[in-house]
Amino acid sequence: MYKIAVMPGDGTGPEVVREGLKVLEAIASLKRFKYETVMYDFGGERYKKTGEVLPDSAVDELRKADVIYLGAIGHPDVAPGILEKGLLLRLRFELEQYINLRPVKLFPGVECPLRNKTTDDIDFVVVRENNEGLYLGTGGFAKKGTADEIAIQTSINTRKGVERCVRYAFECTRKRNKKKMLTLVAKTNVLTFASDLWWRTFNEVAEEYPDIKPDYAHVDATCMWMVKNPEFFDVLVTDNMFGDIITDLGAIIQGGLGIAAGGNINPTGVSMFEPIGGSAPKYTGKNVINPLAAICAVGMLLEEIGETKAANSVEEAVKSVTTNKLKSLAVGKMGYSTTEVGDLVVEALK
Ligand code: IPM
Ligand code: MN
Numbered sequence: 649m650y651k652i653a654v655m656p657g658d659g660t661g662p663e664v665v666r667e668g669l670k671v672l673e674a675i676a677s678l679k680r681f682k683y684e685t686v687m688y689d690f691g692g693e694r695y696k697k698t699g700e701v702l703p704d705s706a707v708d709e710l711r712k713a714d715v716i717y718l719g720a721i722g723h724p725d726v727a728p729g730i731l732e733k734g735l736l737l738r739l740r741f742e743l744e745q746y747i748n749l750r751p752v753k754l755f756p757g758v759e760c761p762l763r764n765k766t767t768d769d770i771d772f773v774v775v776r777e778n779n780e781g782l783y784l785g786t787g788g789f790a791k792k793g794t795a796d797e798i799a800i801q802t803s804i805n806t807r808k809g810v811e812r813c814v815r816y817a818f819e820c821t822r823k824r825n826k827k828k829m830l831t832l833v834a835k836t837n838v839l840t841f842a843s844d845l846w847w848r849t850f851n852e853v854a855e856e857y858p859d860i861k862p863d864y865a866h867v868d869a870t871c872m873w874m875v876k877n878p879e880f881f882d883v884l885v886t887d888n889m890f891g892d893i894i895t896d897l898g899a900i901i902q903g904g905l906g907i908a909a910g911g912n913i914n915p916t917g918v919s920m921f922e923p924i925g926g927s928a929p930k931y932t933g934k935n936v937i938n939p940l941a942a943i944c945a946v947g948m949l950l951e952e953i954g955e956t957k958a959a960n961s962v963e964e965a966v967k968s969v970t971t972n973k974l975k976s977l978a979v980g981k982m983g984y985s986t987t988e989v990g991d992l993v994v995e996a997l998k
Contacts, residue, residue: 650683650953653713657691658731659927660937661719667939667990668717668946671962674994675950679958686713690735692723692927701734707742715949716743716920719942720927733785740778745912745920746809747816748776748891749948752878752898755907757971762875762901770901772881773824775817776891778912780809781842783888805842805887810849816915817885818857827882830854831863833870833890846887871897899924906938906977907970909945911952921949928979935985938977940966943993965996 654669656662669685676683688706695701710716721736739745754760754770762770780803787801814832821830832850834843847864854862865873867890873880874897886894899908905925912920923941931937947962969992975983982989 650681650714651712652683652685652949653688653710653716654685655688655690655716655718657719657721657735657927658693658723659720659929659932661691661721661927663933663935663937663986664923664939664942665717665719667986667993668942670990671943671965671993671997672946672950674997675946675958675962678997679955679961681955681958685717691721692726692731695723695726695731695734701731702738707739710739711743711918713918715953716918717945717949718920718922720923720925722927722929724929737783737785739920740912741784743912743914743918743920744779745914745917746777746779746812747913747915748778748888748895748910749820749913750774750776750891750895750898750908750910750924751948752895752902752908754902755967755970757967757974758903758907758977760901760903762878765878765901769877769879771826772878772898773820773883774891774895774898775813775820775883775885776895777809777813777886777888778891779888780804780806781888803839803842803887803889805845807845807849810846811853814846814850814853814885816913817883818853818860821860821883822857824883827861828859829861829863829882830857831865831870831881831884833865833867833884833886833894835867835890836864837866842887850885867894870894874898874901895924903970903977904938905941906979907940907944907966909941909948911945911948913952919949919952921945921952931979935987936980936982937986938979938982939986939990940970940977940993943990961997962993964998965993968996969993 656665836843908924951959
């Protein structure tokens with residue numbers, strides 16, 4: 649019996665999570681596993697009513713879940729940073745979800761903005777460090793509001809944090825068993841401290857994985873290649889900020905935020921799965937948003953808890969829907985409503 653904590657969150661989050669849970673229920677009965685869900689209403693609305701973003705007691709409760717399923721965070725009436733830092737980043741940090749795993753995979757039938765690229769060309773995984781770097785929030789102002797103002801935001805990179813991330817990426821490359829190539833994405837020519845630590849750690853750990861080809865690319869060049877020859881990549885490992893940026897690029901080449909899912913993973917603790925996209929306030933309540941990213945997040949969640957067959961079925965069902973049904977992945981252009989897309993995936997499950 650799995651215990652799944654569900655946080656639908658803001659905007660269209662609840663709409664897509666509803667479809668994800670619909671698919672979860674269907675696959676659980678097909679594959680005969682049991683779970684219970686515990687719902688949490690954290691997000692912008694609750695914050696506006698109570699001033700509370702995430703009580704400490706909730707973090708302790710979440711620690712006892714097997715896994716967390718998250719919709720979206722971000723509210724137009726709440727200043728940027730409050731919910732993101734107070735909820736999403738806080739959970740990533742406190743639950744030590746030090747990996748952000750973001751597969752970039754073009755499914756059949758999905759329109760790709762890159763000319764002449766097929767499902768064979770776009771199939772790689774980004775392992776984004778998820779607990780350090782610029783995201784730690786270290787820094788400050790001096791002389792704030794004056795003409796001489798200084799703003800400092802420090803990128804924190806620890807040997808321990810980098811090593812566990814790099815190690816996870818090597819394991820992931822081995823398990824994936826495709827090209828068996830791991831590309832370190834950094835900026836060694838400019839970030840001569842931070843990227844140097846990544847570079848040294850990467851090369852040391854690489855010695856333990858003779859079956860994996862270690863590769864390196866600067867982050868700017870990586871952006872270019874992701875567009876020009878994405879087929880080159882197998883697994884990429886990078887820091888938090890670079891990972892954030894290149895996975896939005898990854899999302900768009902796989903068909904957009906309607907399909908891109910990710911996992912905040914603590915390999916020995918509680919992980920959290922989510923669609924990569926935001927709360928899309930302007931589409932809220934219209935039943936037009938694409939739920940496939942949230943459904944793919946359920947697939948990733950199932951893989952993480954060990955229900956591999958169920959995870960594969962969800963992915964196959966999504967593929968069959970993108971191949972045979974959807975006109976487009978774009979909001980309002982799918983040819984179906986949010987709820988209908990969820991139903992189509994359920995029908996396609998085997
Ligand atoms: C993401 C998002 C978050 C991030 C924001 C909402 C804090 O962009 O999950 O990629 O920057 O990590
Ligand atoms: Mn992002």
